[in-house]
Amino acid sequence: MKDYFLPLAGADEIGASSYFLKIDGVNILLDCGARKHAKITYPNYHILLEQQLDSFDQLDAILISHAHYDHIGSFYSIAGSAGNVKIFATKTTKELMKLQLIDFERSINVNENEKIRKIKLQQLDKIIGNIIELPLMTTVTIGTCKITLYPAGHMVGACMVGIESKDKKLLYTGDFSFHTIQGINAIKLSGYKPDYLIMNATYGYKYGDSKGFDYKGLNKKIATILKNGDNVLLKSTSIAKEFDLVYALRMMKIGVPIRTDDQSAHILNAFFNLGYDVNQEYMKKDDWNEVRNHQHILISQTEKEGYVNIIVDRYSLHASFAELLNMVYLCMPKAVYVVHAHVQKKVLNFMDDLRDQGRYHGKIIQCHNEVTYELGRSCNEI
Known part of the structure; x- marks a missing residue:
């Protein structure tokens, strides 16, 4: 059985993170984000029906990394269409999602009828209530896959997602940072070594440090x-x-x-x-x-x-250029699938550094929206 990775959005852009994964026949959605200031707000979920699923009811799990709108902004739309899908997040992320989504919906639908808004909020409250709280470092089984949430740094409640099937291990980082501040759990993988790393690379195409609060x-x-x-x-x-x-x-x-x-x-x-x-x-x-x-x-x-x-919104706790390299060296996977990055040509990027330093010899794939990748193979190998 072949395993596939399909970025619906958020691959060669920063925003609207939403990634479909089929592994051991289990259909998983990693995050369901949106764009706040763009002509197209939501990811193209219809491509799932065209290429992977007969209906959204075939989704087995939605895994939420953290409660920023670019990772949860389309939650109401897709979760409400997916029937009995199991949704997992940390307790903090679940509690923050309603606040964040109410604010996001208000900002993109400023002229929405108040009655319609009230009905949507009631429906949203019900859907969020269905989220299963999964503590960090705890494992749950979906089909033949074991799913574990690992601390990610970045913000309160944020997690990385480890998925272990019968013959492979995968890690989705979401937004992450090795640096942390009060109240935010620092990265901890407890020896977990993925075969495939889906890595958010916000600072992957420029030298930039993870900005702390001044x-x-x-x-x-x-x-x-x-x-x-x-x-x-x-x-x-x-x-x-x-x-x-x-x-x-x-x-x-x-x-x-x-x-x-x-x-x-x-x-x-x-x-x-x-x-x-x-x-x-x-x-x-x-x-x-x-x-x-x-x-x-x-x-x-x-x-x-x-x-x-x-x-005071200058704060942004994302992995720095050097931390992206460190994550690859820490995991040493067979392949790195790079997402959440503005692809810029003629700019020194961490993928060049990985090659030049000669310490990593696996595949490095800059992913693109709406392109399907077979795990272990690549039509866009860098």
């Missing part, structure tokens, strides 16, 4: 604004990055009250309910009339009058 720079900006007598608004448009922000603030010495607006309070409360250490003082409401009449800091997802705004 605590000192942010602290200096806040101090300057407060010294001038102004109020500060810290704007984050990402749910996960808002979590990073509250950890950053805890490390700083700030002499004014910090509060959140209703939307940000809802997000931080979700993290608190998941057991993360979030300062409850930030979400207080009973003293707001007093606080707003004095100098203060507000955490919000939208800009507001009366504040000096600082956008």
Whole structure:
């Protein structure tokens, strides 16, 4: 029986990550993302019906790596069409998905009828309720395949997906990073050695480091604004990055009250309910009339009058150029299938480095959207 890998989107682009895998006759969807600022929002799921499946009901499993919209944005569409498919994610990812998807649907359907929106949210709530929470380092069996979620770094709840069939092992990294911060599980593979590595390579075509939160720079900006007598608004448009922000603030010495607006309070409360250490003082409401009449800091997802705004979305914990090489050397697979990368010509890339260093002798395949690859063989071998 032949095994196939088919990127529906998110292969030679960064966004809309969605990858179909047929292994030992088990039909698996790895992530179901979307594009936020593009003419075509969703992956081409119809190609599955044209080439691989008779209906979406034949999907056996959907595996979610983490709760960023470019990995979950089309979840409502495909999961709602797939009947009794088993869906797996970590508990944190499951809890964050509803918040993230509500925000994503609102941003791409700004003129949607309120009644339709309400019905969709009810349906979304039901589908998310069907997600099976799979703890990290725990194995579940689907058909003849054993599936294990490994810590990925990157953001809270993020995981890599290990799939072991009768005769091969595979690892899908999703977005990952060897570096980590408070509250995020660092990468841990516990000796798992895949034959095939499907690797997200955000920084694969340029030298770039995984960017950490610039605590000192942010602290200096806040101090300057407060010294001038102004109020500060810290704007984050990402749910996960808002979590990073509250950890950053805890490390700083700030002499004014910090509060959140209703939307940000809802997000931080979700993290608190998941057991993360979030300062409850930030979400207080009973003293707001007093606080707003004095100098203060507000955490919000939208800009507001009366504040000096600082956008804090620069944070991006992805594997650096060097970390991509390290992942290959750590796994030493028979083949690396490269996805989640802007393919740029005439730019030094990590695949050239792999060849030049001479330490890795397996296949390196830059994948492309809507091209089917037989695992172990390649029509696009680099």
